[in-house]
Amino acid sequence: MKLVAQLAMGIAVIAAWASQSVSQAADMVPVVEYFGDARPDAPELAARGPLAVGVRTQAVDHAGQLDILKATAGTPEPRYTRRLTLEVWYPAALASGQAQHTVYTDVLGSGANDPARPNTPFQFAGRAARDARPAAAPAGGYPLVIVSHGYPGSRLQMSYLTENLASKGYVVVAVDHPESTRADKAGFPSTLLNRPLDDLFVLQTVAGWSKPGSGHFLAGLVDPGRTALVGYSMGGYGALNAVGAGISPAAVAFVPGGGLAVNQQGNAQYEARRDPRIKAVVAIAPWGGAHKIWDDAGLAGVRTPTLFISGDQDDVAGYQDGVRRLFQGAVHADRYLLTYRGARHNTAPNPVSPAAIAAGFDDYMAYAEPVWDSRRINNINQHFVTAFLGMTLRGEPLQGYLDLPPLPAGGTAGRDTVTWKGFRERTALGLELLHLPAQ
Template identity: 40%
Template structure:
């Protein structure tokens, strides 16, 4: 009897061990871990999700046409996350990213959002969420769902990047064109529908708009916030962007109206030697901006890339959150099981040093504080952003409980450990602020 019991227990333990890594990876990415900072927690609303299509009529496409770019309607699929009246059963997103062989690797992402859920009552700020090169909205679902639960209407366009390497000039023309043009069009159309009271966007408040972008999406939102495009992008996009570059007749149409805040996560500022903005560059931006980056980001650069943007945006109040030793893939979900079979696929998602759920949680915390303060006008959230010691390791909490204390730092004056962080979970980061000049 004892032998049979032991064998059964061993088989059960082995089964749990064999499936645990996959089941853990398949948890909804928007579910914060137990060591997440305070403001990473989900909000009080349920989460709804819907798929929309926006059509930009008669746009030139630099990837189509032999002698000149072909003009056709641009169909833009948009993922919409919104505050729901009640919590539902969730969903599973189906998407895919290019794998090592060049073909897309399909996978599923568990979601907390419920398709078709009833919209919560109220008017909610509008957020445009722009993904990176060859990404999809679903790999940013952790942030879209998190913000929707806190009372934001989040629109994430699918940019349909070409299935070829970005290292070729032909491939670069696609994202260089789609990011600013799609973001400007989707934002303007969403604001129009909100003002007209159309569909689910009737609950959005276009007068309170925020822009969030990762990597190539970061280039897009900084452009949409006011950074003027470099004239060289006209030639790099077969003339498609020529009317929109600095000094062009349509340059002003790229700037999104009523932007109250910008979040740029690992934003691109120079693409294989091609500068993206003309003078004054990001110094033209006036909206408060939160930059987020890893100090070992060799894709967009740290000292010569994102930190330089932080230094140059002199006319806007701005913050810089640095994950020390992290690389470029800080904004995507953790690698799904289908993308864990080869290093190339795995490297899309995972960082060499940081846990992915930790990266997402810290970003959700600071993005929440930043948007709540600057878009919703919640002055109390300033204490999560202002007056923090620049190096997270330097914080002290003299009277903090000892041991594995799970409580959050109350911030100044009792503690210089970053407000909202657990005492043992505040290492390896920097947070800096600079006010805007006149």
Template identity: 40%
Template sequence: MMLRALAALAPAALAMSGIALVLPASAQQAPAIPGVDAPELARLGTHPVGVADVEFVQPGQADPLSEGATPAIVDRHLPIKVWYPAATPGPGTTYRAALPGENGADVAFTVPGIATPGARAAAGKFPLVILAHGYSNVPEALSWLGENLASKGYVVVAPAFRDPAISNRTPAAAAGPLARRPLDIVFAAAEAQRRARAGQGVFAAADPARTVLIGYSMGGYGVLTAAGAPLDSKLAAATRGVLAPYVTGGAKAGDMRVADLKAVVAIAPPGNLRGTALWASPGVAAIRTPTLFIVGSQDHVVGYDPGVRTLFADEVHAPRYLLTFREAAHSIALIGAPPEMRKTFWDEDWFEDSVWRKDRLLAVQAHFITAFLDRTVKGDAAKGAYLDGLVPNSDDGVWADAPSGRYAGYSPGAPASTIWKGFQPSRAKGMSLEYRPGS
């Protein structure tokens, strides 16, 4: 199935990924493969991709979801999916996962992938990325980003947090992800860094001194916390005491940080959960790591302004970008709905936006995340041209000498064009990109 899924891959992307296949075009395409109208940096990188499944175990953890007067102390088991640059091309894979349906029961689905399970890792040391999914979600729904970044020379570690069903709206259920998301992210980063330093398995390819955090929705809350935003004291009660030692002023508040952090990407992160503030003063102003915020202007789950735009404005001590998809809502970071998830509105609404094509949303995000990480983490100064000096409103770009007609070439950027660099002339529409330097 994975081999067939590569049939629709653009020739340029095939060349970049080292894959050459001639297969039926009717099969579902792997979400990591950008479409023909994707911006320039969305294309796959030069590395084939491998994938491995491992488990991290953190002993002696308070379980906010356990029964009883106080949370039980248990070993916390985290299934981990690792995408990494591989030494040689392989046949790809089919991911199998499930998301809770409207009644809470799991609905199973499959996702085609370009990664090959167990492939030998490429030689070299690559930045380490921790990729955190949203409430009640799964890593496989972010495979588009994990695989895409791995092809470009990143080791991507994606924990499965095993949240309660999102349809369970009780405070007790919310206590689980609220408590465990930042704790799990900090632990997963430290454990991946430890294994990298020890040269264990696929982690030997990771450079722990260049660590990146990427989080979507609840994962965005987690990565901003792990980057330094201090937890509000109210979260102690909201998490049955699990976060009490870690809130501002707590004995372990200083432990809620990821070491060697070089960049943060927060996609649709909440600033509060069901009315509960997440961070104490100074909030995200405590973060000093370069940050890319991504959001839809009609995100009514976490809010836009006030909301993610507020977080962007408040993170005053870090250089940061805000990429806005005008009229998009909250479901901007997951793959397009698999066939199995198109039978009910609830299932499809996990994945699809009402205005934007999903493959378009993912391609634009891949483009900007690549530019941001390559420049910030790898020191590739040339990628700055894809981020800096752009007209804030993509609709305002002009390319006077652009070839007429249905032209597929990319804008060269300034000074020849103010159309966003790397975008086709007719495709830089409906977005804004803003930048603020840190103080």
């Protein structure tokens, strides 16, 4: 009986403690985890900017485009309309009580017809106010940043970076490229053909929206003459092609029928579409360098300042024969190469969501880095992209954040012997940053 009484008393104590904990939890403000928030060891320029951020979803139709996946000998140039879904982040003027919080909906999987990895919707929190009123723009408007995802991917794949840039005074437009998202992945030739064409169409579209009197919410808000392209993997391929890296004859031959010739170096139609409003490129793990996409003449066509970002163990885009080759070959561009030692290909995406972890190894590995913490990579990307775009689009004196001494290859046993501007001591280990001026 004594044991029973002791057990009863113990249960009562536990019940009272649990009741008190629930009561206290109800009074607490819930903590929401946002991708892109700065870790304690984040470099200086990773910090979110001073401006509130709004976000809106737009859709635009690019009519009359070559439907390369349906081209046949009998119908060599079928045409269709490409509907592009855009996510637009911008400096906002919040209404009373309006919070910088939204919920993004994306999908896992690898295309609509993959039974091993079915499209599975998932949600995650964003630090932006949905449909908020735009803030008044400075004279001339905010610079424009166009963001292009991987294959497959989505416009929401790098929200940690898009929100961060908008908080610093950029209008950021991320594109869902049809036939190249996780929801609608289709044949690779579509991605090879359309990435640069989509980017340039979005630039032209936003330029129209930005004109005073256009009736669009971006009217008077954007300066398209100061545009940057940010691309990951196939997005990096498209960005480089858009600014002058014409593909090689060998790459054109990858797709029967010659449909890729519109992206070929030396083609008059290709050369004529170079857009001088594009002042900078950030190419994260850009695909193509190790796959005969570009020869030396094609890479020499790039004259736009470029920040390359890569892992030195990238087994998708390649490193020595891939991204580093592109960096070395773009001889007429002022360019930087940020390398994550030990990282593979996923040096751009948001961290792995709980939904991707639950979905299994393949969906987990679509986001994860085997060695590096994704949040750490995100913060470092925010830091260097902020410095690079600040210099190239706004003429800000941020050169000191990019012209850095080499770090010891093997690290140090004690205190760091070399420090980088913007990094606290002991926090730059594992990185390499190279700079080559334009010839």
